Amino acid sequence: MSVDTAIFVVPAIWSDSSLGRCLKYCGLLVLSCLLLTGCANDGSQQVYIDNGSDDTLEVEIDNVKVAVVPAGEVQWIRIAPGDHRIYAAAGGRTLFSDVKTIEDSRPSKNFGPIIFNPDGNNRYSTCRIEYGESAVMNFVRESVSGAERRQAEEESGKKLSEQAFAIQTMLKQFEPLPEGKWVKAPLMFRVLVAPPEVVRTRMGSSSRKCLTRISKGQYELLIHMRDKADPGDDDVIVLGDVCSTIADDAFLLPDVVRRATVEGSGATPGNESSRTQYASSDDESAWDDEVEENDGDGDDWGDGEDEVEEGEDEDW
Numbered sequence: 069m070s071v072d073t074a075i076f077v078v079p080a081i082w083s084d085s086s087l088g089r090c091l092k093y094c095g096l097l098v099l100s101c102l103l104l105t106g107c108a109n110d111g112s113q114q115v116y117i118d119n120g121s122d123d124t125l126e127v128e129i130d131n132v133k134v135a136v137v138p139a140g141e142v143q144w145i146r147i148a149p150g151d152h153r154i155y156a157a158a159g160g161r162t163l164f165s166d167v168k169t170i171e172d173s174r175p176s177k178n179f180g181p182i183i184f185n186p187d188g189n190n191r192y193s194t195c196r197i198e199y200g201e202s203a204v205m206n207f208v209r210e211s212v213s214g215a216e217r218r219q220a221e222e223e224s225g226k227k228l229s230e231q232a233f234a235i236q237t238m239l240k241q242f243e244p245l246p247e248g249k250w251v252k253a254p255l256m257f258r259v260l261v262a263p264p265e266v267v268r269t270r271m272g273s274s275s276r277k278c279l280t281r282i283s284k285g286q287y288e289l290l291i292h293m294r295d296k297a298d299p300g301d302d303d304v305i306v307l308g309d310v311c312s313t314i315a316d317d318a319f320l321l322p323d324v325v326r327r328a329t330v331e332g333s334g335a336t337p338g339n340e341s342s343r344t345q346y347a348s349s350d351d352e353s354a355w356d357d358e359v360e361e362n363d364g365d366g367d368d369w370g371d372g373e374d375e376v377e378e379g380e381d382e383d384w
Contacts, residue, residue, distance in 0.1 A: 110148070112146040112147060113146065114144055115144060115182045116253075118260065119158065119186070120187050121186075123161075124137065124139060125139075126156070126157055126158070127154070127184075130153050131153065144325055144327050145327060145328045150170060151167050152167065152170060158187070180254055181253045183252075184249065185248070191245075191247055192244070192279055192280065194241070194242060194278070195263075195314055196278075197276045197315060198273070198274075198275050199269070199273060199275065231301060234304045235293050235304060239290065244287050244291055244294070247287070256277060257278060260321060261278075262278075263319065278321075280318040281321075286314060289307070289310055290307075
């Protein structure tokens with residue numbers, strides 16, 4: 069299941085036309101929530117097979133080949149809940165051979181997709197892309213916020229220096245995921261696909277949350293900065309440069325992740341492509357703007373025709 073987007077706008081004036089539009093938006097929201105809570109979900113998990121090796125990767129589930137992934141590429145499948153014998157090999161080497169328990173995705177805590185990284189070579193991080201207003205200004209605004217700082221100090225249990233608070237602020241936007249062959253992706257993130265070059269929003273600025281690959285060196289630096297007790301000015305500069313590089317590299321990801329050829333008892337077919345994982349309506353960032361990222365063909369998203377701009381209400 070893949071839900072692209074949902075828009076919910078409360079009109080300022082309750083005219084007849086605005087009431088009709090509000091009902092339409094509410095209908096979209098209700099439908100989206102039904103999908104997100106599992107009404108259209110059979111409990112299967114979406115699994116991204118990410119080939120970090122230099123050879124073609126072949127994956128079998130319950131002795132049936134379900135995917136052939138070229139080197140450096142990613143494909144996705146759905147796997148029914150339960151215990152499955154999973155085998156993955158590349159270049160004549162067995163990378164994974166074991167029984168894996170796939171949890172039922174219908175409980176909200178299990179809804180997010182899984183990344184299967186058979187050789188364990190790839191590392192992953194969240195990545196927040198800012199649009200419109202300068203990302204630097206966003207960072208400065210968050211850094212000087214007294215409420216944000218007090219919350220960070222409460223979470224850490226100690227007073228934070230300006231440098232430590234700056235490090236924490238950046239790591240909230242670029243957070244390394246635990247390494248391993250099976251990685252649980254967070255909710256509400258675009259998984260291993262490039263963020264849109266531009267978006268349209270009525271707010272003048274917006275952001276998109278992605279999950280992207282990073283190098284082992286970048287991963288180690290993020291971990292080091294997260295655990296560093298007394299960071300200095302140089303640490304803030306170094307981390308800022310690394311986060312900027314991670315954000316730039318996210319745009320080099322493919323525009324779409326295609327599903328693998330699927331057959332057999334362990335894997336179930338899904339949509340042709342997967343771009344976005346939305347799984348909760350309580351993340352306000354998913355509803356704060358109007359996004360036009362579909363070029364009208366019903367599958368692929370826009371090819372750069374959108375732009376960040378403020379505009380009048382449109383009758384959708």
